[in-house]
Amino acid sequence: MFRAGIVGCGNIARIHAQALKNAGCAAIQAFADAKEEKAKEYCSLYGTEHTRAYHSLEEMLKEEELDTVHICTPHYLHVPMARKALEKGVHVFMEKPPAISKEEFFLLEQAKEKSGKEVGICFQNRYNDAVEKIRETLNSGKLGNVKGARAFVTWNRGAEYYTGSSWRGAWGTEGGGILINQAIHTLDLLVYLLGKPESAEGSFHNHHLKHIIEVEDTMEAYIKFPKGCACFYATGAYADDAPVLLDILCESGAVRMEGERLKIIKSGGSSQSYDFEKKSGIPGKKYWGNSHQACIQDFYDSILEGRIFRNRLESVKDTFLLAMDLYSQAKQNK
Numbered sequence: 001m002f003r004a005g006i007v008g009c010g011n012i013a014r015i016h017a018q019a020l021k022n023a024g025c026a027a028i029q030a031f032a033d034a035k036e037e038k039a040k041e042y043c044s045l046y047g048t049e050h051t052r053a054y055h056s057l058e059e060m061l062k063e064e065e066l067d068t069v070h071i072c073t074p075h076y077l078h079v080p081m082a083r084k085a086l087e088k089g090v091h092v093f094m095e096k097p098p099a100i101s102k103e104e105f106f107l108l109e110q111a112k113e114k115s116g117k118e119v120g121i122c123f124q125n126r127y128n129d130a131v132e133k134i135r136e137t138l139n140s141g142k143l144g145n146v147k148g149a150r151a152f153v154t155w156n157r158g159a160e161y162y163t164g165s166s167w168r169g170a171w172g173t174e175g176g177g178i179l180i181n182q183a184i185h186t187l188d189l190l191v192y193l194l195g196k197p198e199s200a201e202g203s204f205h206n207h208h209l210k211h212i213i214e215v216e217d218t219m220e221a222y223i224k225f226p227k228g229c230a231c232f233y234a235t236g237a238y239a240d241d242a243p244v245l246l247d248i249l250c251e252s253g254a255v256r257m258e259g260e261r262l263k264i265i266k267s268g269g270s271s272q273s274y275d276f277e278k279k280s281g282i283p284g285k286k287y288w289g290n291s292h293q294a295c296i297q298d299f300y301d302s303i304l305e306g307r308i309f310r311n312r313l314e315s316v317k318d319t320f321l322l323a324m325d326l327y328s329q330a331k332q333n334k
C-alpha cells in the first residue's frame with residue numbers, strides 16, 4: 001500500500017482524494033494546506049482517524065514517511081513543491097501545468113533525474129474513452145494519413161472566477177490564462193494524437209476581462225505537425241462551457257470529437273458514432289471529464305509494475321514547450 005500525501009486542499013484535491021479512496025492502492029496519510037482548517041476538513045472528509053493535517057508541504061514531508069505526494073496547489077507552486085518532494089525521495093503526481101516557464105520545467109527535469117523517482121502529470125483527458133478510440137483509429141491506418149486538424153475550446157470564465165481567487169489571472173501565479181489553465185488539455189490532445197509539433201504561431205487577446213485580469217482570455221494558434229497543420233482557438237469569453245470540439249481530417253475520412261461524443265466518418269459517407277457520456281458517480285465538473293480516476297490509478301499501477309507511465313514528465317514536454325512558444329509568439333505579436 002502506498003503512503004500518499006496531498007498538498008493543496010481546494011477544488012481538484014477532492015477528485016484526487018476520492019480517486020485514491022476508490023483505487024485502494026494508496027492510503028492517504030496526510031493533507032496539507034496553507035489554510036490548515038482546509039487540511040483538517042479534508043482529513044475528516046476523505047481520511048481515517050490516522051490521517052493528519054499540516055499547514056505546509058515542508059511540515060508534512062518532515063513529519064511523515066510518504067511514498068507519493070499529489071500536488072494540487074496553484075500553478076506557481078507546482079515546481080518548487082515537486083522539487084522538495086523529489087529531494088525527499090518521494091514520487092510526485094502533479095496537476096497541470098507541469099510548470100509556468102521553460103526554465104522551471106528544466107529544473108523539474110533535473111530534480112526528477114537526480115531523485116530517480118517518478119513524476120506524473122494530470123493530463124487526464126488522454127484517458128478519455130473518445131481519445132483512446134481516436135488514437136486506435138488513427139494508428140490502425142483505416143483513415144489513411146492525417147491531413148490536418150482543428151480544435152476549439154469555447155468556455156465561460158467570468159470576472160468572479162478570477163476575482164474570487166488569490167492566484168488566477170496573473171502572470172506570476174497562474175503563468176497565463178485560458179491556454180495554460182483550461183485549453184492546455186486540448187493542446188495536449190493535439191500533440192498526443194498528432195506528434196511533436198514542428199513550429200507554431202499564436203496570438204492572444206483579452207476581450208471580455210480587460211482591467212480584471214492581466215493574462216489572456218483568448219488564444220489562437222496555427223501549429224505545424226509533421227503530417228498537417230492544426231488550427232487552434234481557445235476562449236473563456238463564450239457564454240457557456242461548450243463541449244470541446246476536435247476534428248482530425250485524414251486522407252480517407254475524418255474523426256470529430258465533441259465533448260465525450262465521437263463520430264468516425266469514412267470517405268464513402270459511412271460513419272460510426274459513439275457517446276461516452278460522463279459516467280454517473282464520478283465527482284467533479286463535467287468539463288473535467290471522466291478520467292482523473294483512470295489516470296491516477298495508472299500512475300500507481302505503472303510504479304508497481306515497473307512500466308513507463310503514459311503521462312510521465314517527458315511525455316508532456318512537447319505540449320508544455322509548445323504552450324510556452326505560443327506565449328512568446330503571442331507576446332511578440334502584441
Ligand SMILES: NC(=O)c1ccc[n+]([C@@H]2O[C@H](COP(=O)([O-])OP(=O)(O)OC[C@H]3O[C@@H](n4cnc5c(N)ncnc54)[C@H](O)[C@@H]3O)[C@@H](O)[C@H]2O)c1
Pocket residue numbers: 007008009010011012013032033034035038055056057072073074075077095096097122123124165181288
Ligand atoms: N486536471 C484538471 O482537470 C483540473 C481541474 C481543476 C484544477 N486543476 C489544477 O489543480 C490545481 C489547483 O486548482 P484548484 O482549482 O483546486 O485551486 P484552488 O484555489 O481551489 O485550491 C488550491 C489550494 O491550494 C492551497 N494553497 C495555496 N498555497 C499553498 C501553499 N503554499 N501550501 C499549501 N497549500 C497552499 C490553497 O489554500 C487552496 O486550498 C491547479 O494547478 C489547477 O490548474 C486541474
